[in-house]
Amino acid sequence: MIPLLAQRNFLRAGCLIWRPDTAMDGAVSMPQFDPELVCTMRTALEEAMFKVPSDLVTISTKAFLAECILKAAAQGHTNYADLVAAATDHIQAIASMFS
Secondary structure (H helix, E strand, O other), X not given: OOOHHHHHHHHHOOOOOOOOEEOOOOOEEOOOOOHHHHHHHHHHHHHHHHOXXXXXXXXXXXXXXXXXXXXXXXXXXXXXXXXXHHHHOOHHHHHHHHO
């Protein structure tokens, strides 16, 4: 669970906190990704992390960018370039949170 303060900062960064869908019977519906897409998402995350300024390279930054990639994939964006863009579009917002 992301602490409330971090959630507020992430919301300001433009990446909404994802909540799993809940069915009427209370069951949680989680997106399913095939192994090839998982590999693509992992590679996209590593590419995005190379674009993060060195003073902002933290586990929290990586987790935030991973969340952005997961949300993009859940919305149907499955090609490498779209997934990298889903993460890198938020780097400037992350930088502004730390300045």
